[in-house]
Structures are given as C-alpha cells and as structure tokens.
Amino acid sequence: MLLVTSRQSKRWVIPKGNPMGGVTAHNAAAIEAEEEAGVLGLVCPTPLGSYRYRKRLNNGASLMVDVDVFPLAVNTELGAWKEQPERDRQWFTLADAAQAVDEPDLRDLIRSFGPDDFAAAAKRNTILQTVAAKSKVGHMFAWFQRLLPKTGNFFDLFEAHVVTVVAAADALARLLQDGNHDHIREIIERENDADEIHREVLRTVRQTFLTPFDRAAITSLIGSLDDAIDEMQAAVQAIDLYEVTSFDQDMKDMAAIIVDAARITFEAMPLLRNVASNGARLHELTERLVRMESHADDIHAAGLKRAFKRQDAGNAMGFIVARELYKHLERIVDAFEDVANEIDGIVIDHS
Template sequence: MLFGKLLPREGNFFELFNQHGGFIVEGARSFILLIENYGDTSLREKYTQEVGNAERQADRVTAEVNRLLHKTFITPIDREQIHSLINAMDDILDLLQDATETMLLYDVRKMTEDILRLGDLSAKCCERVQHAVSLLPKLSDHEAAAAAIKTCEEIDKLESDADRVMRAAMSRLFREETDVRELIKLKAIYEQLESISDRCEDVANLIEGVVLENS
C-alpha cells in the first residue's frame, strides 16, 4: 500500500491537453486572418508569425506530455490514448503551419473563395476540438460526456462539409484554371486545408473512444 502511495500519479495531462487545444485555436484564428488579409504584406507577415508561434508553443506542450508519460505510473486515461491524442492534436497545428508556409513558398498571389471556405471550416473544426478536449476532465458527469460526444459529431459533420467543398473546388480548378502553375499551387493548398479537418476528425474519433471507455 505504501509503495502505491509513493508512485507518481495522474500528472496534469488534462490541463496540458487544454493548453494545446488553446494553441490550436490561436493558430487557426491567425490563419483565417492571414488568408482574409493576404493582400496586405505587413499583416500577412504578422499572422504568419502568429501561426508559427502557436505551433512552437504547442510543440512544447506535446514534449511535456510525452515527458510526463515517462514519469507518471498511474495516468487518468490509458497511456496509449494520451500519446495518440496529443500527437493527433499536434498534427493539426503542423498542417496549419505547412499550409501557411506553402502559400509563401509557392508565391501565391491571391486567395480564392474556396481557400476561404476551406479555411473557415478548418477553423471551426479546430474550435470544436478545443471544446471537446476541455470536457475530458469531466467525463464522470453524464452531461459532460454527452456534450463531448455531440461535439465530436459536429466535427465529423464539418469534416464532411470540407470534403464536399474540396471536391467542388477541385472540379472548378481543373475546369477553369488555365495557368498550369497556378493549378498546381492551388491544388496543393486545397489538399492541405482539407487535411486539417481530417486530422480534427482523427482527434474526435480518439476522444469518442476515451469517452466510451471512461464515462
């Protein structure tokens, strides 16, 4: 019994998840401002830096979660769930930063309506991810568990919406864009933006598993 009391317990995994979720939302909001103000070079630089800052801060949270996993004997949820969840969350911000950098590297001159639509859906997915993550410490409460499942279902719907927008955007791009270089640039950006909602759905699926096992 004494040995059990001396073992490292719990850690602050839920708080770290919540911090990471906050950085995901920060990065997504800065990304939306970036594409909305893309024609203004000073604002473009400002919001690009903000996306990068959010990604770096989230990386530090991910590293802390992985460090705690090595030090904590008894965790609040399954260790593999913790590892998979924090890494799936980290993938979201990595893709936001990748999309930001791709626009600059490819010298994209202007944003299309389809980029704005996909960006908006991605940002909404990111906000729902943060909300779902914030409910994890309360899973013993039936209402909180139900709210987490509902939020995950909302993410699934947003991801389906992003799929539809992506298909329509690709169809329009190949029918209407005559500059091959622009076509290649925009195709890559559309695919990256759609991947953000895919990663959010991955997080939602992981959270649903946690809820079902622990509520």
C-alpha cells in the first residue's frame, strides 16, 4: 500500500482532498492520488469504507472531517508530480501501513483490506506461490497431475485459478486505460491457463473419493471463476475486432470494479481452507461483491444512456460497439457475483 506524508506534520496519510464540483467522488480521489502521490491507475467507484479525523484549518479552527476511501490499482508511478516537493511517498506492507497512520478508523480499514488470516494463507508454500511468480501456469501441471489423484488438493487449484483471474483483470484495466492492444494477448494467455486449471479440477473431482465440499459446489465454484475470465477474453476479443483504442469513463469505472472484485475473490479463496473459522469474513467479502455488482449495474445503465445520446449525433455504429463492450463488462461483474453466491453456499453448508 502506498502512503504519502502530510505537508506540515509529515505524518503518513493517504492522498485525499475536498469534493470537486462536477467530478464524481472516486474520480476526485484519483486526481488527488496523482497530485499528491504521483500515481495513476483505475479507481474503483465502490468505496472501501470511511474514517473520521480532526483537521486543523489555516484559520486555526480544528474540525472533524469524514473521508470516503476508494481503492486505486496503481499501474504507473510518475517520476515528477505536482506536490512532489512537499511530500514523500513510500510503499508499505499492509501491516506496516496500518501501524504508520494515526487515525484509528483508517488503521482498521487498512487491516480489513488484507486481514492477517488471509496473508498467512497466501504465504503458505503451496503451488499458488509458484504460480503467482510465473507468467504462465501451464508448466506446473506435471506437479498437479502427480499430486492431485492422491490428495485431491482442490484448494491449490482454486487459488491457482484466481491468480490467473487477478492477472487478467489487471491487464483488462491497463487496456482500458492506455488502449494498448498488447494487453489483449496477455488476457488470452491467462484465459488459456485458467482453462487448464478448470479441466484439472473436473478431472480431480472424478478421481478423488473424499472431497472437502460437495462435488457440485466444487464444480460450480470453479465454473463461476472460469466464467469471469472467459468474459474478459470475450471483451478483449470484441475490442480487438472493432479496433477500439479509447474507452468511456463508465467503462473504466466498470473495469476498476472488476479489478477490486478479483482482489476480493483472491482474498476469499485461501479462507475456504477453514470455512468454520473464516465464515464471518467470507460472508463480509461476498456481501461486498454483491454490492459492487449492483453498483456496476448502475454504471452500465448510465454508460449505455450516454452512448445512446451520442447516436443522435450520427454515431450509430459507435453505439453498437459500446453496447457490446458494456455487455461483456457487465457479464464479468455478474460472474463475480456468481462466485460470491457459490462461496455463500459453501459457508452455509460447512460453517
């Protein structure tokens, strides 16, 4: 997590500012991040939460301020930025970032972004660790095929699959931000890796006598995960077909939701190793995915309406292309909601 120092006291804070007229809250947050921290990326329109702190004004008054916090996936660090002479910036681990800030509510928000039990699960020396370090997962399947008929280690497969989903979501966000079609090839490669893992899960279900969950739950969960990355591939294939290089802000907002939904899903997967202990946290994560899907529906509707109004100016083909892209983006978010529903079902059955 990236923190910056405040101008006067030099304490560690997150970039923030006042509401901007005519600018949505999440886009205002992105502007502040660029000006104060010198970073660019897609910002999720759904806030993580809020915190309160006391701010001293230039006139001497000390007032309570409420801050909504939006996650921004950084993909560019600028060498020079507006407030560089006045601030330092530094990357922290989540635990260190929580310790570095002064505001108790913000500290809790940072901790909730990556709880200790998830960090411990993600650091286990499993196939996930190896997969995450490589650009492709296909080379690892000799290991999978030797181990899984004996152990039925579905958790490693779930976690390996979600690594590909997160990587594809990041590539999709970069594509919608800079229009570079090199990202399309990466998403297609990631989807191929995900297909290999999906097939391995289905083979393992047939070969394993005892499974951690109901067989239908296992196949439904991996199927929902695979649907998400399949729709990412469908989206970029449409972008490639129509040679689209610039994208509406509403599309970028939906892509930012997809990135955060993938991150939340990545957090949830290791927690399935112990549903009884992690049921409450899993339910919190799935609730957030459902809220994000509802928010994405609103953005989808607003984006389509704006695209349709452009049709009145003689851009009918532009509307057809935009409608197809919005359709794919909506389906990606819908797939993450399906993942949430599958996880909820497992929690209900096993917690």
